[in-house]
Amino acid sequence: MKNYDIIVIGGGPAGMMAAGRAGELGAHVLLIEKNDRLGKKLSITGGRRCNITNAEYDNRIFLDNFPESKHFLFSPFSQFNVEHTFEFFEGRGLPIMIEDHKRAFPKSEKASDVCKVLERYIQESGNVTVQLNTEFKSFIYIDGALQGVRTSKGLFHAPRIVLATGGLAAPETGSTGEGLSMLEAIGHTVVDPDPNLAPLRTSATWVHELSGTSVDDMTLRYIQNDKIKLKARGRLLFTHFGISGPLVINSAHQAKALLKVGPVTASIDLFPDYDLGAMDQFLIRLFDAHKNKQLKTVLKDLLQKNLSETLLKLAGPSLADTPVHSITKDERKRLVHTLKDLRFPIIGTMGFEWSIVADGGVIPQEVDFKTMTSRLFPNLYLIGDTININRPSGGFSLQLCWTTGWIAGTHAATN
Ligand SMILES: Cc1cc2nc3c(=O)[nH]c(=O)nc-3n(C[C@H](O)[C@H](O)[C@H](O)COP(=O)(O)OP(=O)(O)OC[C@H]3O[C@@H](n4cnc5c(N)ncnc54)[C@H](O)[C@@H]3O)c2cc1C
Known part of the structure; x- marks a missing residue:
C-alpha cells in the first residue's frame, strides 16, 4: 500500500x-x-x-x-x-x-x-x-x-x-x-x-400561490407581540412554501430565534419609500389620472399581474371591477394598508435540503x-x-x- x-x-x-x-x-x-x-x-x-x-x-x-x-x-x-x-x-x-x-x-x-x-x-x-x-x-x-x-x-x-x-x-x-x-x-x-441560511415557510396559501413572483425592492418586517423585531429592505421571492431570496435567507436565523419564543408574523411593505400618508396621496393622484378605469387595470400598471390580483383578493375582491372614481375613502385606505403591510405567519425554516x-x-x-x-x-x-x-x-x-x-x-x- x-x-x-x-x-x-x-x-x-x-x-x-x-x-x-x-x-x-x-x-x-x-x-x-x-x-x-x-x-x-x-x-x-x-x-x-x-x-x-x-x-x-x-x-x-x-x-x-x-x-x-x-x-x-x-x-x-x-x-x-x-x-x-x-x-x-x-x-x-x-x-x-x-x-x-x-x-x-x-x-x-x-x-x-x-x-x-x-x-x-x-x-x-x-x-x-x-x-x-x-x-x-x-x-x-x-x-x-x-x-x-x-x-x-x-x-x-x-x-x-x-x-x-x-x-x-x-x-x-x-x-x-x-x-x-x-x-x-x-x-x-x-x-x-x-x-x-434557509428560506422560510408560511401557512398562508396566497403566498404559495404567488410562487415564482419576485419583488425587487420591498421592506420585510418580523413582528412578534405587536413589536417589530427585525426590519430589512431588499429583494424577495415568493415560493410554493413561503418566501426566499438573499434578504430572507440572511435573516432566517433571527426568524428561527423568534419562533423559539412565540408566533412570528411577517409583514411586507411593497412601497418602502412612501409612508402611509404619501402612499394615500399617490393613489389619489393615480386614480384621478385614470378615473374611469377599473381598479384591477390600474393596479396592473403598478404591480405585477399576479401580485395585483392577490392584493385585490386580500383588500376586497368586490373592488376589482370597480371604476377607480367610485372607490370610497375607506376602501382606498384599506388598499394602502394592504400595499404597505401585507401580513402572513412564519411557521419555520425550510430544512437542510434547502439551506x-x-x-x-x-x-x-x-x-x-x-x-x-x-x-x-x-x-x-x-x-x-x-x-x-x-x-x-x-x-x-x-x-x-x-x-x-x-x-x-x-x-x-x-x-
Ligand atoms: C445551494 C447552495 C448554494 C450556495 N451558494 C454559495 C455561494 O454562492 N457562495 C458561498 O460562499 N457559499 C455558498 N454556499 C455554501 C457553500 O457551498 C459551502 O459553505 C461550502 O460548499 C462548504 O464547503 P466544504 O468543503 O466545507 O463542504 P462541502 O462542499 O459540503 O463538501 C464536503 C465534501 O465531503 C464529502 N463527504 C462528506 N462525507 C463524506 C464521507 N463520509 N466520506 C467521503 N466524503 C464525504 C461530500 O460528498 C462533499 O463532497 C451554498 C450552499 C448551497 C447548498
Missing part, C-alpha cells in the same frame, strides 16, 4: 484547496470523496454562478460579517485573505467580476469553472491521489492518537488527516454529517446541525486557527463547514473554505 503524508477527507472546496496546496508543497496526499466526482455542492453554488468570495479587501471590515467568530479568524485571514483568493483564481486563468454588495463571481458565470481550476490545482503537482466513490467510516484511533481512516474501500494510514466533510446543508450533494458524528465520537464538542449553510460543527474554541489543527489531536486539521461559524450569504462561506483549506494544506505539508 502506498504511503501518504496526508489524508484529506471530503472533496468539496475546502478539501480540494487543502489537498492542492499540500501537494504543491511536495506532500503525498490522498483525497477521499464519497461521490463519483469532486465539488458536487460547489458546482451548484450561487445559482450555478458561484459567488466565489466577497470583494472586501480590508480584513477587519470583511470579518465584521462574522460577529461571533471574528476574533478566531484574524490569524487565518492574515495568512490567506480575499486578495489571495483573487490572485489564486485569476492567476489560474479564471477572471472574477464584482456585483452588488461586493459579491464576486467568475466572469464566465460558471461554478463548474471554479471546480475545474481546483481540479487542475490538485493534479498539477502530481502528488495528490484522488480516490472517488470512497466513504470515510471512522478514524483509526489507537492509544489516543489518530493514525488513519477506515473507509468503504479499506484502511488508509497517514501521519496527518484533514477533515473537510462539510456540514448538513444540501445533503443530496454528499454533506450528510458523518464527519461531524466521527468528531463527536473522538471527543470533540459538536453543535447539532440546524438549517441556518445554504447549516449551523453546527465543531466549536471554534477546539480549533487552533493559526494552523487549523484540532486542539485535541495535533495531527487532525478541521476546515470549511466542519467548524461552527455563523456567517451571512454573499461569498463568505466559500472564502472560509479557501482560507481554512489553504492554511491546513500549508501546515499539514510543512509540519
Whole structure:
C-alpha cells in the first residue's frame, strides 16, 4: 500500500484547496470523496454562478460579517485573505467580476469553472491521489492518537488527516454529517446541525400561490407581540412554501430565534419609500389620472399581474371591477394598508435540503486557527463547514473554505 503524508477527507472546496496546496508543497496526499466526482455542492453554488468570495479587501471590515467568530479568524485571514483568493483564481486563468454588495463571481458565470481550476490545482503537482466513490467510516484511533481512516474501500494510514466533510446543508450533494458524528465520537464538542441560511415557510396559501413572483425592492418586517423585531429592505421571492431570496435567507436565523419564543408574523411593505400618508396621496393622484378605469387595470400598471390580483383578493375582491372614481375613502385606505403591510405567519425554516449553510460543527474554541489543527489531536486539521461559524450569504462561506483549506494544506505539508 502506498504511503501518504496526508489524508484529506471530503472533496468539496475546502478539501480540494487543502489537498492542492499540500501537494504543491511536495506532500503525498490522498483525497477521499464519497461521490463519483469532486465539488458536487460547489458546482451548484450561487445559482450555478458561484459567488466565489466577497470583494472586501480590508480584513477587519470583511470579518465584521462574522460577529461571533471574528476574533478566531484574524490569524487565518492574515495568512490567506480575499486578495489571495483573487490572485489564486485569476492567476489560474479564471477572471472574477464584482456585483452588488461586493459579491464576486467568475466572469464566465460558471461554478463548474471554479471546480475545474481546483481540479487542475490538485493534479498539477502530481502528488495528490484522488480516490472517488470512497466513504470515510471512522478514524483509526489507537492509544489516543489518530493514525488513519477506515473507509468503504479499506484502511488508509497517514501521519496527518484533514477533515473537510462539510456540514448538513444540501445533503443530496454528499454533506450528510458523518464527519461531524466521527468528531463527536473522538471527543470533540459538536453543535447539532440546524438549517441556518434557509428560506422560510408560511401557512398562508396566497403566498404559495404567488410562487415564482419576485419583488425587487420591498421592506420585510418580523413582528412578534405587536413589536417589530427585525426590519430589512431588499429583494424577495415568493415560493410554493413561503418566501426566499438573499434578504430572507440572511435573516432566517433571527426568524428561527423568534419562533423559539412565540408566533412570528411577517409583514411586507411593497412601497418602502412612501409612508402611509404619501402612499394615500399617490393613489389619489393615480386614480384621478385614470378615473374611469377599473381598479384591477390600474393596479396592473403598478404591480405585477399576479401580485395585483392577490392584493385585490386580500383588500376586497368586490373592488376589482370597480371604476377607480367610485372607490370610497375607506376602501382606498384599506388598499394602502394592504400595499404597505401585507401580513402572513412564519411557521419555520425550510430544512437542510434547502439551506445554504447549516449551523453546527465543531466549536471554534477546539480549533487552533493559526494552523487549523484540532486542539485535541495535533495531527487532525478541521476546515470549511466542519467548524461552527455563523456567517451571512454573499461569498463568505466559500472564502472560509479557501482560507481554512489553504492554511491546513500549508501546515499539514510543512509540519
Ligand atoms: C445551494 C447552495 C448554494 C450556495 N451558494 C454559495 C455561494 O454562492 N457562495 C458561498 O460562499 N457559499 C455558498 N454556499 C455554501 C457553500 O457551498 C459551502 O459553505 C461550502 O460548499 C462548504 O464547503 P466544504 O468543503 O466545507 O463542504 P462541502 O462542499 O459540503 O463538501 C464536503 C465534501 O465531503 C464529502 N463527504 C462528506 N462525507 C463524506 C464521507 N463520509 N466520506 C467521503 N466524503 C464525504 C461530500 O460528498 C462533499 O463532497 C451554498 C450552499 C448551497 C447548498
